[in-house]
Amino acid sequence: MNTIILQKGKDKAAWQLHPWVFSGAIGKINGRVQPGEVVAVYNIEEEFIAYGIYNNTSRVAVRLLEWNPANEINEDWWRLRVRKAIQNRKHLLTADNDAVRLIFAEADFLPGLIADKYADYISIQVHSVGIEQVKGLIVDELVNLLQPKGIYERSDLKSREYEGLPDQNGVLWGELPPDFVEIVENGIHYKVNIIDGQKSGFYCDQRDNRFLTAQYAKGKRMLDCFCYSGGFTLNAFRAGADEVISVDSSALAIDTLKENVRYNGFDETKHVAVQSDVNKYLRQLGEQGEKFDVIVLDPPKYAPSRSTLEKASRAYKDLNRRGLMLLESGGLLATFSCSGAMDIETFKQVLAWAALDAGKEIQFIRQFSQPEDHPVRASFSEGEYLKGLLVRVL
Numbered sequence: 001m002n003t004i005i006l007q008k009g010k011d012k013a014a015w016q017l018h019p020w021v022f023s024g025a026i027g028k029i030n031g032r033v034q035p036g037e038v039v040a041v042y043n044i045e046e047e048f049i050a051y052g053i054y055n056n057t058s059r060v061a062v063r064l065l066e067w068n069p070a071n072e073i074n075e076d077w078w079r080l081r082v083r084k085a086i087q088n089r090k091h092l093l094t095a096d097n098d099a100v101r102l103i104f105a106e107a108d109f110l111p112g113l114i115a116d117k118y119a120d121y122i123s124i125q126v127h128s129v130g131i132e133q134v135k136g137l138i139v140d141e142l143v144n145l146l147q148p149k150g151i152y153e154r155s156d157l158k159s160r161e162y163e164g165l166p167d168q169n170g171v172l173w174g175e176l177p178p179d180f181v182e183i184v185e186n187g188i189h190y191k192v193n194i195i196d197g198q199k200s201g202f203y204c205d206q207r208d209n210r211f212l213t214a215q216y217a218k219g220k221r222m223l224d225c226f227c228y229s230g231g232f233t234l235n236a237f238r239a240g241a242d243e244v245i246s247v248d249s250s251a252l253a254i255d256t257l258k259e260n261v262r263y264n265g266f267d268e269t270k271h272v273a274v275q276s277d278v279n280k281y282l283r284q285l286g287e288q289g290e291k292f293d294v295i296v297l298d299p300p301k302y303a304p305s306r307s308t309l310e311k312a313s314r315a316y317k318d319l320n321r322r323g324l325m326l327l328e329s330g331g332l333l334a335t336f337s338c339s340g341a342m343d344i345e346t347f348k349q350v351l352a353w354a355a356l357d358a359g360k361e362i363q364f365i366r367q368f369s370q371p372e373d374h375p376v377r378a379s380f381s382e383g384e385y386l387k388g389l390l391v392r393v394l
Contacts, residue, residue: 002029002033005026008044018064021060035057039062057163065130075137085104085110086146101116101117103124112163117146117327118181118202121148124139124153124167124202129164131164132163148173148232152172155384191259198228206231210235212390213307224246228246228248229253232298244272254273297336301338305341313342313350332390336390363394
């Protein structure tokens with residue numbers, strides 16, 4: 001096996017079980033290592049640290065997998081990791097929930113792999129060269145464990161470009177998913193577009209937060225921004241909301257949302273679906289003097305890296321300022337950030353600035369996070385990307 005020696009003083013994170021070794025930490029490479037090859041990583045004193053997958057194309061030059069030198073990275077190792085990930089989530093699959101994240105990349109010691117179960121279908125995303133090499137093996141193990149009707153790949157991520165990988169989309173096993181796969185989450189039925197929908201087809205990471213936010217919606221007028229296929233909207237109607245206005249820039253999202261409202265038998269006269277840029281629509285609502293009891297702001301990732309955090313903070317502040325201005329005293333704002341670079345304390349500060357600019361006094365009454373099928377590994381804080389706040393206007 002080829003070996004990699006880390007520079008002096010550059011091995012601390014690897015010893016502490018962090019799964020990434022950046023190219024700048026490498027002091028020496030012994031052998032002609034090819035991208036996707038398993039290597040042994042040592043410190044400058046040539047003490048074994050871990051096994052990992054090497055890729056000279058990526059800034060993350062080695063993705064560490066195993067810190068026990070006795071555990072060889074072979075077919076049995078990969079299959080065991082897949083089995084453990086599935087076993088840890090099986091209890092989440094119930095009659096009221098048949099959509100779950102099965103594998104969450106580094107959190108499950110499978111860096112670069114996302115797998116989501118949507119009823120009888122599995123959607124996967126591969127964004128590392130190491131997983132690309134063993135993709136067939138992983139698909140085989142998923143089939144053995146779960147017997148899905150089909151497994152579909154949605155590997156059209158920007159991260160693949162950084163890994164030197166082309167986009168890959170298509171059936172990996174079994175049947176092509178239909179245009180809409182029917183799933184159940186929190187007892188609510190959805191039609192999910194695996195092939196053309198956002199991410200891998202749906203946002204399982206907001207499952208708990210949709211349910212919690214809906215508990216405040218009974219008898220209320222709600223505005224659901226960046227609504228996608230209607231997770232917050234549908235949960236609010238189930239909880240007894242009087243009216244919901246749902247806004248998204250995607251025509252496919254709005255069409256899917258309307259179908260989901262009909263599919264669940266909710267009163268369509270209480271629902272308004274708007275295809276629009278959210279910031280533009282919030283400005284329009286402000287000019288019209290509209291007010292709401294509950295507002296949900298669930299925008300896309302504004303800060304993909306720490307270098308963009310300052311610019312993203314301004315965007316989050318402006319968005320939340322506009323939302324807060326549409327709330328009277330006692331109104332509630334459920335606001336989220338899916339940017340890993342934005343920690344919860346920074347997000348609170350952004351909300352404080354937004355409130356100041358909006359001329360509002362606010363309280364933080366609840367914090368939201370990602371659910372248990374999106375766990376955060378203790379040695380990899382970067383996996384904690386989703387955070388949210390429930391804000392009351394005083």
